[in-house]
Amino acid sequence: MAISYMDYTSPSTQFTYDLSKNNFFTKDDRNLINVLSINQLSTLGNTSLLDIYLSKGNVIEPHTHQNATELVYxxxxxxxxxxxxxxTQELLNFPIQPGQVANVPQGWWHYEVATEDNTHLLAIFDAPIPEFIPGSDLLRLTPANVLAHTYCLDEAKVKEALAPIAxxxxxxxxxxxxxxSTRPYNEPAYARQPQPEYAQQRGLNQNPYAQEYGYQHRVPSYYPQAQPVSGNGYTPY
Structure with missing residues (x-):
């Protein structure tokens, strides 16, 4: 915890708070995020959290937290x-169920996808206020001609593809x-099937959709709980 110079005897000192009173974002009554930071709870110190509710198939969009590590419970x-x-330039997928966590280091690109209805996640940060850089802002605010020139793309197609992101x-x-959607939310955009000996050497474990789609993702040996659960696995777009 950071050094505090707070006057804990002050009558204005806050020790409790109702998260439902501070909504960060609401899509509908089943998909919403409430936030708690030092702005709501003065004694919070060097921590903050997001209270996340999702229905199946909904995605916390790809993003980064430039000022904090995130622990998702x-x-x-x-x-x-x-x-x-x-x-390592690898995409790592960690299915979690009640009681399990996944940790996202500070500044790393990541996203969360609900694989069941009534999903409730708690995202805990080691910063008094969690900062957020969403992928949608990067896409909509970067000029289409820059993206097209940088990645050798058709500018007209880039504009058309990104136009709905307003x-x-x-x-x-x-x-x-x-x-x-052109494919189910749990189907990968491409099939990448390493040779068996490569998969064994790299510690690759098939997710529940691997046989059907020929896709595998890596589950590191240092994360033994991150094993795909039948019916709950998710392979990203």
Whole structure:
């Protein structure tokens, strides 16, 4: 905890708070996020949290927290926490159920997907106020011509693809989304099937959809609880 110079004898000192009074984002009555920071609870110190409610298939959009590590704890339902490791350049997928956690190091690109209805997650941060850089803002605020030139893309197609992203998404798909998904939320965008000997050497474990889609993801040996559970696995877009 950071050194505190607070006057704990002051009558204005706060020791309790109702999170339902401080909503960060609401998509609908089953998909919402409440936040608690030092702005709401003066004695909180160097910690904060998000109280997250999701229904199946809803996604906390890809994002980073530039000022904090995030510990995601599953209270009810089930979700998959997906992290891009910038050092190994691997996408790691961690299915969690009640009582299980997944940790996201500070500044790492990640997202969470509910794989059951009535999913309730608690995201705990080691900072008094969690900062948030959403992927939707990076996409909509970067000029299409820059993206097209940088990655050798068709500028018109980039503009068309990104045009619907008119504001920060937070929980996707957006409530006004009319376009049907071209594949289930649990189906990967591509099939990547390492050779058996490679998979064994790298510690790759198949998720529940691996046989059907020919896709595998890595579950590191240092995270023994992160084993896909039948019917609850999720393979990202």
């Amino acid at each position: 599953c209270i009810s339902g089930a979700a998959t926490v997906s992290i891009v490791n910038p050092f 504001k920060t998404v937070v929980i996707g798909p957006p409530a006004d989304c009319k376009k049907p």
